[in-house]
Amino acid sequence: MKIVIPIQLVPDRVEEIVINKEKDGFDLEEIAWILNEFDDHAVEQGIILKEKTGVEVVVVAAGGEKSDEALFTAAAKGADRLIRVNVDFSTEKVNNHALAKIFQTIIMEEKPDLILTGVSNHNGFDGAIGALLAEYLGMPYIGYISGVDIEGMSALVLKDYPGGIKAKMEVALPAVLGISSSEKPPRYVPISKVRQAMKTGSVQEKDGDIDLAGGLIIDRMYEPEVSGRAEILSGSLKDIADRIAEIVKSQGLI
């Protein structure tokens, strides 16, 4: 049995998100890119399933060498094979429809039994990769998954509903699952292990095409205007803490 996990990098929200000069997209060079946190959970869920059942885990990224660190981190965690699709994101405004089509080609070659991917990416304005990918592949899809078990040619999954409600569902394989959280938190791997994986492992490189036909065009990107801002408390730690205590007291709460 084989699991393919498509991953992508997203802007690090902790850092400044720089908009390009044309004000219609990101400045790709100025942004700090990190692995999409939901994809991190998808990788973890794949490794957990490998440990439980011995499935083969293949992790696929698209773009340039920027994604190699995320790929080799997955290898250090236990992924069996790594694939990078070489497409140039700097010349085209890639969206999730185009990215899903790139992954579709690789997945059709790999013929996996299960595809796990992050349920969304915070910079994706045109739908989730998993939902799009499932339809392109003609497979069933369930998103917002927080637990997966494989039983024969089915997967038993837990889907999150609003309000903390969950639904246990059975889906026939092959299927695509959008992971919101792995059943255990993503494991930490020391950088030395990642470096070791870089030395001893390899990334299979493939060519891909960007097809932008399905997505939307952004013609204006900007930081939102803020209607109100918090009053930022100043002074020493003690001054600030005393002020907060006073505020809470003035509300009659202590």
Add this chain to the structure above:
Amino acid sequence: MSEIFVYVEHFQGIVSDITYMCLAQAQQIAKSNGGNVVAVLLGHNIELLSKDLFADEIITVSHDSLAEFTYDPFAAVLAKIIQDKQPGLMIFGDTSIGSDLAGGLSARLHLPLVSFCKEIKAEEGKLRFVAQICGGKIFAEGDLKECTSLVTLSPGKFKAKDGKTTTTPKVSAYSLPAFEKSRITLKEIILPSGEDLDISKEEILIGIGRGIENEDNVSLAKELADALGGELCASRPVIDQGWLSTSRLVGKSGKTIKPKLYLALGISGAPEHVESIEESEMIIAVNTDPEAPIFNIARYGTTENLLDISKELIRSIQKVKGG
């Protein structure tokens, strides 16, 4: 403008608030650009759900195969309705159900999709989307195409009350189209355990986010909560780590809270979190990033380290309590 369709999301006999917000958005577009608002209601024994939907028409498809949501039959029925009726717009709530359906239908029917949509603006007969991305730090705008566009609308801009009416609209039954056997089977609905507390009813809540950094620091936040006489809740990164139970999750898959005091420690303020805390009476935020969106909704804030301020705050509260 052609018709604006809204997908009616419901669970256990109750229409979700997000559906009414979608109807409010649809009504705003109809007011500016014309066109009818049509609610699309799928399920079984759903007659009573249509009574307060603010729409010109309600299309219902009632069948026992639609009694609970699973992707295959719902996507098949909606695909047939969209192909048949060709609305200008179909709006879903940006939920774990709406985003599954809208994403799949976009790929199946080759229709454009806007996700994380804050608002569809009607401008001179045209429609423009505003998507709120990167955790609320960036807005992205563009024109909608001249075909059926799909949208998943985030809460925030529209109020649920504006999507309700006292006049029952015309209801049209739509025949269940033929579709292939579902590849997905619902086995069980698991409701939240009653053992833990209901954070939606707490008056003082201390929310912890990614900034708490590690599990050891959760105990300090708990100490602060105890000093304030409140309880802990958290955003998804903390729940995902297993540091607090899922019943304490605030946000999209968790609960909406409205305490008298919400003290947000190390929470950035992504839209899905902000939407779930905006009814709090007083929000005080602690985050070292001065640009964090949480400061846009908080009344007071500090950019000091949350551990340092928590320790100091425990002392200050004890002093105030001691008179």
